[in-house]
Amino acid sequence: MTVFLASIGFGLVTAAVLAIASVGFTLQFGVTDVLNLAYGAIMIAGAFIAYAVNQAGTSVWLGLVVAVAACSAGSVLLNSGVYAPFQRRGTSPITMVIVSLGMTLIIEFSVEAIAGGTGVSYTMGQGRTFHVGGLILSTLQLVIIALSLVTMAGVHSLLRYTRLGKAMRATAANKNLARNCGIRTGRVITITWALTGGLCGLAGVVFAMDSGSFDPTATDVFLVLILAAVFLGGPGQAYGAMLGAAVIGIATEVSAAFIHADYKYVVAFVVLLVMLGVRPTGLLGARA
Amino acid sequence: MKFRTLATVLAAAALAAAMSACGSSGSSSSTGTSTGKSSGPAGSTLTIADVAPFTGPDAALGPTYLATCYGATTAINSAGGVLGHKLACKTVDTRGDPADAVPAVRQLFATTSSLALVIGCTSDEAAAVVPIINSQKMAMFCMTGQSEFDHVVFPYFYRLVPPDLEESYAMVAIAQELHYKRIALAFGNDIGSQTFIQPAIGALKKAGITLTTNQTLDLKASTFRTEAEAIIQSHPDAIMTEALGNADPTLFAEIKQLNGGKMIPIVATSAAISPPFFKAAAAAVGASTFASDFRADNLVTESSGPAYQAFSTALLAEQGKVPGATGNFTTYLSAPGGVHLYDGINLAALAMIMSNSTSPSVYAPDMIKIGNGVPGATVVYSFAQGAAALKAGKTIRYEGPGGPTSFDSFHDSTGIFQVDTYSASGAVNVVGNLTADQLRALSG
Numbered sequence: 043m044t045v046f047l048a049s050i051g052f053g054l055v056t057a058a059v060l061a062i063a064s065v066g067f068t069l070q071f072g073v074t075d076v077l078n079l080a081y082g083a084i085m086i087a088g089a090f091i092a093y094a095v096n097q098a099g100t101s102v103w104l105g106l107v108v109a110v111a112a113c114s115a116g117s118v119l120l121n122s123g124v125y126a127p128f129q130r131r132g133t134s135p136i137t138m139v140i141v142s143l144g145m146t147l148i149i150e151f152s153v154e155a156i157a158g159g160t161g162v163s164y165t166m167g168q169g170r171t172f173h174v175g176g177l178i179l180s181t182l183q184l185v186i187i188a189l190s191l192v193t194m195a196g197v198h199s200l201l202r203y204t205r206l207g208k209a210m211r212a213t214a215a216n217k218n219l220a221r222n223c224g225i226r227t228g229r230v231i232t233i234t235w236a237l238t239g240g241l242c243g244l245a246g247v248v249f250a251m252d253s254g255s256f257d258p259t260a261t262d263v264f265l266v267l268i269l270a271a272v273f274l275g276g277p278g279q280a281y282g283a284m285l286g287a288a289v290i291g292i293a294t295e296v297s298a299a300f301i302h303a304d305y306k307y308v309v310a311f312v313v314l315l316v317m318l319g320v321r322p323t324g325l326l327g328a329r330a
Numbered sequence: 331m332k333f334r335t336l337a338t339v340l341a342a343a344a345l346a347a348a349m350s351a352c353g354s355s356g357s358s359s360s361t362g363t364s365t366g367k368s369s370g371p372a373g374s375t376l377t378i379a380d381v382a383p384f385t386g387p388d389a390a391l392g393p394t395y396l397a398t399c400y401g402a403t404t405a406i407n408s409a410g411g412v413l414g415h416k417l418a419c420k421t422v423d424t425r426g427d428p429a430d431a432v433p434a435v436r437q438l439f440a441t442t443s444s445l446a447l448v449i450g451c452t453s454d455e456a457a458a459v460v461p462i463i464n465s466q467k468m469a470m471f472c473m474t475g476q477s478e479f480d481h482v483v484f485p486y487f488y489r490l491v492p493p494d495l496e497e498s499y500a501m502v503a504i505a506q507e508l509h510y511k512r513i514a515l516a517f518g519n520d521i522g523s524q525t526f527i528q529p530a531i532g533a534l535k536k537a538g539i540t541l542t543t544n545q546t547l548d549l550k551a552s553t554f555r556t557e558a559e560a561i562i563q564s565h566p567d568a569i570m571t572e573a574l575g576n577a578d579p580t581l582f583a584e585i586k587q588l589n590g591g592k593m594i595p596i597v598a599t600s601a602a603i604s605p606p607f608f609k610a611a612a613a614a615v616g617a618s619t620f621a622s623d624f625r626a627d628n629l630v631t632e633s634s635g636p637a638y639q640a641f642s643t644a645l646l647a648e649q650g651k652v653p654g655a656t657g658n659f660t661t662y663l664s665a666p667g668g669v670h671l672y673d674g675i676n677l678a679a680l681a682m683i684m685s686n687s688t689s690p691s692v693y694a695p696d697m698i699k700i701g702n703g704v705p706g707a708t709v710v711y712s713f714a715q716g717a718a719a720l721k722a723g724k725t726i727r728y729e730g731p732g733g734p735t736s737f738d739s740f741h742d743s744t745g746i747f748q749v750d751t752y753s754a755s756g757a758v759n760v761v762g763n764l765t766a767d768q769l770r771a772l773s774g
Contacts, residue, residue: 045556045563048588052555158654159389160606161576163613168587178559180587253552254583254614255576259386263550298556304519304546306556 047176049299050292055183057291058190059249063264064271064283065197066241070117072214072278073234076125077135079142082265083149084120084239085246086258088113090157092247093164102164102251110243117239118232120145154258161255186248193244194284200237201280210234214278263307267294270314276327285325289313376415376688377442378403378675381435381459382450382473383426384654387520387549387575390606391667393654395450395473396421398668400652401645402675402713409714412682417446417675421653424455426520431455432462439466446688447471447678449671453494453522460487469690469697471674473667476525483740486690488697490670490732491629492744494522497599498529499772500627500747501570503764504597506537507749508625514566514594515544516557516581518573526572526599533772542566547573547581558584561594568595574607579614586615595623600666600750602626605657608756621752625761630748631669632731633760640712641672641731658756673730677701680716680728701735701743703727 067081091112092105128141169181179187201207212220213230221227249264250256271290275282290310297309317325380399384392399419407416422438424431431454438445439462448463448470456474463470464484472479472487475494479487492500505513513534517523527544534541542564545557558581561569569585571578578598586593593615601607603626611620632638642663649659662668681696682688700716703709707727710716719726728735737743747769749762 045559048559049556052553052559055555056553154385158656159383159385160654160656161579161610163579163610165613168583171587171590178588249552253576253580255579255610256552257387257389257576259550260552260576263548264552295556299560302546303548303554303557303560307548 045299046296048178049295051177051179053292053295054177054187055179055252055291056295057288058187059245059252060264060267060271060291061190061284061287062193062241062248063245063268064275064287065194065280066238066245067268068272068275068278068283069197069210069234069241069280070238071272072280073210074121074125074231075135075217076121076129077139077142078120078125078145079139079265080120080145080149081242081268082261083146083153084113084116084242085249085264086256086261087116087149087153088243088246089250089256089260090153090162090258091243092250093157093162096164096166102166102247105164106244106247109247110240113243113246114236114240117235117242120239121232121235150258157258159257161257163255164251166251182251186252189244189248193241197280206230206233267307267310270310273324274314274317276324279324279326282324282326289325373414374444375418376412376446377418377420377444378447378449379420379422379438379442379445380450381422381424381431381438381448381455381463381470382452383454384421384423386426387518387577388426388452388454388522389654390574390604391426391452391454391473391601392421392423392450393606393652393656394604394662394665394667395671397645397648397652397655397659397662398671399449399675400648401641402672402679404647405640405644406676406679406713409717412679413686413688415688417679422450424450424452424459426452426454428455428458431459435459435462439468446682446690447675449473449674450667453525454520457521460484463487467691469678469694471671471678473671474522476521479740480742481740486694488674488694488737488741488743490674490735490743491600491666492747493742494525495529495773496744496769497627497747498526499533499769500764501526501597501599502530502533502537502539502772503747503768504625504627504749505534505539505568505570506768507762507764508568508595508597510539510567510595510597512540512542512564512566513597514542514561514564514569516547516561516569516571516573516578517545518547518549518575518577520549520574522601523572523574526570530570536772547577549573549575549577551577552580553584554581555584555588557581558588561585562589566594568597570597572599572601574601576610578602578607579610582611582620583614586619593619593623596625598624598626600626600628603628603661603750603758604665605655605659605661605756608661608752609657612754612756617756618754621754624752626750627747627764628664628750629666629670629745630733630763631664631666632733633664635711637711637729637731640714641669645672661756661758664750664758669730670732673728673732673735676713676716676730677728677735679713680710680720680726683717683720684726698737698741700726700728701737 088109092109095105271286275286298306382392403417451472747764
């Protein structure tokens with residue numbers, strides 16, 4: 043029972059990190075139509091940017107801000123320099139996936155060439171550890187959960203209450219119709235790359251904080267978890283991604299506690315496959 | 331559009347997973363082009379290839395061997411080289427994955443005419459690359475303890491490190507010496523780490539020590555909180571572990587956090603004796619915390635005397651020059667790969683002089699003669715001494731910082747173990763020795 047409750051707490055932390063990453067990924071995919079598999083590589087690039095700032099003797103939280111800005115700008119450049127030209131030529135979705143895989147390797151190995159292949163850690167403390175009703179969480183983990191909740195609330199407010207959010211939803215639903223309604227979809231897409239790139243940078247830094255030790259390939263498996271959370275919730279659905287992240291995060295940790303750690307990703311993907319079998323559009327996806 | 335692409339997306343997910351598994355191979359070189367498998371013309375530079383992970387979870391291994399290669403070859407070149415040839419080192423990144431290692435090694439042979447020796451070939455890739463290297467008739471000193479090499483004859487395969495099962499016994503012997511009654515296992519899911527588990531479980535049983543839990547750590551995972559909590563809940567006196575890359579440091583940090591700020595004592599394999607490992611673990615839990623309750627088995631190596639002096643001089647001269655080397659450089663003086671591959675390179679270089687050939691099929695048998703020695707042989711402690719003695723027409727026995735060599739019919743030469751600890755600065759201290767009797771009592 044103790045391990046079960048503790049694993050729920052651990053699952054919440056994993057879900058918090060996963061939610062930030064998944065929401066950014068799914069918004070990006072929903073609005074831009076690009077399945078950007080380089081997302082994980084940009085995450086780790088952001089983590090190393092924060093590391094460089096941290097190593098310069100400043101707070102990792104300042105590094106987080108720099109990483110968010112850098113990943114935001116980097117994502118806009120990635121789209122305008124790589125993805126958009128391919129899209130303008132009418133490149134097929136599967137080819138775009140291959141392009142993004144290529145970008146993954148380019149970014150990941152560039153980071154590796156610069157930072158080296160070995161693991162690094164931020165210079166920061168975990169803070170006090172709290173034991174509450176079987177949950178065991180450090181101050182840092184509580185901050186990560188809080189950061190995730192604030193981010194989710196921010197995304198909700200953006201999509202629900204702002205003109206930009208409505209324009210993003212309209213563009214995601216039907217780009218041509220949105221354009222015919224006077225929405226400048228090109229600008230919306232550029233802003234979406236900037237916003238989701240920022241979320242990607244944020245996700246990379248909290249991922250690295252949570253991991254304790256990370257290297258340039260650390261997000262390889264995490265990207266697969268992001269995809270699982272996104273498609274469990276329904277591709278392009280921000281709220282679905284939040285829900286998917288919670289399910290995947292908790293399922294992996296609880297299964298590690300009760301079956302065996304070897305099976306934690308197996309269980310997560312069995313959940314995903316069963317879900318897609320029952321409801322192919324995901325938990326919150328529109329019915330076909 | 332979204333639903334039509336669902337199949338595409340799932341295929342992409344599979345591709346992403348495959349990509350994470352495969353990565354890509356890469357190699358960088360300092361010398362060598364064109365094809366071939368033996369020496370180049372007189373006066374040319376001979377290549378020693380460091381075939382090991384330079385990226386991926388075991389990325390600390392490649393630079394460790396490279397530091398040794400740089401040190402040994404510089405010392406050999408300073409002493410006049412080998413038969414008119416200078417030696418140089420070449421890196422071949424296996425990424426710790428056979429799928430990457432095989433093409434990288436094939437590329438090595440296709441592009442390096444001056445290749446004279448291979449070092450590295452860790453447990454991550456040895457099973458895949460040793461047959462290839464052997465088929466190319468290239469001598470190799472491998473850093474693998476895999477038991478499949480204990481009784482299979484590969485004529486060009488040489489090993490100065492013990493089988494993994496002996497190292498498992500050594501870890502259990504350390505636990506016995508420290509009067510631990512309850513042990514948790516936490517090993518990485520890579521080939522090199524998994525081979526320790528079954529021998530360790532058997533030895534624990536023989537020693538009357540309770541195995542509290544056996545956790546496998548996915549080296550690609552980013553957290554091990556549940557595994558850490560399961561270990562804590564099993565109340566072990568200590569944890570036996572080998573999980574390189576980020577895994578062990580992350581596990582240690584999470585154990586410390588979940589265990590009220592206290593670490594559980596660690597008994598690790600010799601792979602933990604490396605600067606990058608110490609650096610990552612110290613960053614994760616604090617250097618003094620990590621060093622206070624950490625022990626690792628390690629093959630006995632010398633820490634003084636003429637062989638050690640020559641070795642430390644050669645190695646420390648390379649400080650700041652070795653790509654990928656991080657952390658406290660002096661730790662390389664105790665790193666198992668560092669010491670024993672230095673001996674391997676010297677044995678090969680002396681054998682080349684003795685046989686008057688740089689072709690492995692000619693010089694390799696002489697490595698055994700120089701390592702094991704013959705009655706009346708002059709004992710030499712460095713390449714320079716050995717080369718001078720050979721020039722003077724003497725027979726020699728090389729005894730390097732790794733101690734005396736005794737190759738068996740499978741070209742294995744394993745020594746006895748010592749117990750290492752770290753100081754808070756990352757310096758390695760020897761705090762004890764394990765006898766052959768201790769290990770024998772835990773075997774089979």
